[in-house]
Amino acid sequence: MVDLLFTEKVRKYGYLIAEGGPPALSGLYDLTAHRLVRLAVTITRNQHDAEDAVQSALVSIVSRPLILAKADNPWHYLLRMVRNESLVVLRKKRRWTLGMGLSDLLTSTSVDEVEQAETHRAVWLALRSLPTDQREVVVLKIWEGLTFQEIADVLDCTLPTAASRYRYALQKLTTKLRVFGSEACHDT
Numbered sequence: 001m002v003d004l005l006f007t008e009k010v011r012k013y014g015y016l017i018a019e020g021g022p023p024a025l026s027g028l029y030d031l032t033a034h035r036l037v038r039l040a041v042t043i044t045r046n047q048h049d050a051e052d053a054v055q056s057a058l059v060s061i062v063s064r065p066l067i068l069a070k071a072d073n074p075w076h077y078l079l080r081m082v083r084n085e086s087l088v089v090l091r092k093k094r095r096w097t098l099g100m101g102l103s104d105l106l107t108s109t110s111v112d113e114v115e116q117a118e119t120h121r122a123v124w125l126a127l128r129s130l131p132t133d134q135r136e137v138v139v140l141k142i143w144e145g146l147t148f149q150e151i152a153d154v155l156d157c158t159l160p161t162a163a164s165r166y167r168y169a170l171q172k173l174t175t176k177l178r179v180f181g182s183e184a185c186h187d188t
Contacts, residue, residue, distance in 0.1 A: 014065045014066065014070075014071075015066075035144065039086075040085070057078065060085075076153055083136065083155070127173065129172075134169035135169070141166055
């Protein structure tokens with residue numbers, strides 16, 4: 001279950017933005033941006049597009065911050081906004097681009113060991129190979145710690161659908177990462 005303190009911080013920033021306007025947005029950005037970009041990257045498959053989607057969602061908050069503040073669950077509401085903006089970015093990009101190249105999903109990390117960096121890359125490459133609906137569920141479950149009911153609410157699907165997407169995603173990831181593990185063993 002999502003940390004209630006975190007959810008209440010998101011709500012508080014909604015009220016602060018309503019009171020103080022755009023300058024108060026920086027607190028919400030600092031609190032949520034890394035997590036929101038991570039979700040958006042799973043949808044857009046591109047760091048820059050993901051950042052654009054997050055920026056669009058946050059700009060929307062500035063124009064109507066009380067919607068965020070008064071939402072039943074402001075964090076889920078913000079996740080849904082970013083998801084929707086990510087889908088808009090994808091639709092626009094597909095409309096204007098014939099061949100969409102995939103950029104590297106790796107975000108800057110402080111990983112020092114080569115083995116950890118390779119594992120990180122393998123996980124992201126395996127995750128990137130999943131269908132979008134399965135990637136979203138994995139990110140929301142593993143990194144955001146949402147329950148399947150919360151995931152179903154954010155993605156506007158049924159609880160069984162969210163759970164089955166997660167199960168299928170884990171099966172595929174397990175297969176792909178076993179291949180990576182066996183290749184790593186042969187390289188040594």
